[in-house]
Amino acid sequence: MAAMVIKTLCIGCGVCSQMCPKQAITVRVKTAHVDETLCDECEECVFACPNGAITV
Template sequence: MRAILTDICEGRGRPGDIELLERICHTMQDVSLCALGRTAPNPVLTTIRFFRDEYEAHIERKECPAGVCPDLTRFTINAEACTGCGMCSRVCPANAISGEVKTAHVIDPDKCIACGSCREACRFDAVETMRRMPA
């Protein structure tokens, strides 16, 4: 299950993965001898149940709607919304953001590790996410 989920999060999901996960989960529930084994698949089944459209987006379109899977997400700064306050560059752990005070800042995609810290720090909603195109 972990390998399948990792593949989905990293853009290698394949058609049928959701159904395969469900089969594995139900098999674990049916054959596990202890309660831990029977309940371990619950997080996977629950997320499929409530967020199936997100699984499908990852698998079919290689998109992460929540913008949290680094391999599927690219962070950018909307120059029109950016005030140049510099908060994002101060919190960036990869030193990926540059820009002068009071001018629009820019993210270097080659340095960005898609941690999301800049989006959390920006009070002007200027940090946006977009689909990362396959190399």
């Protein structure tokens, strides 16, 4: 299962997309979005998110 964004917690800061080694996360309309076909569940985004808005 790919990473999932909890939209109510996401502030669209982009830290997760900068940390993703697979470039699977983009920020659109102030919310992060995960491309499930690219995500390899490395959890870098989970640790990088300052609001705890991403889970795997």
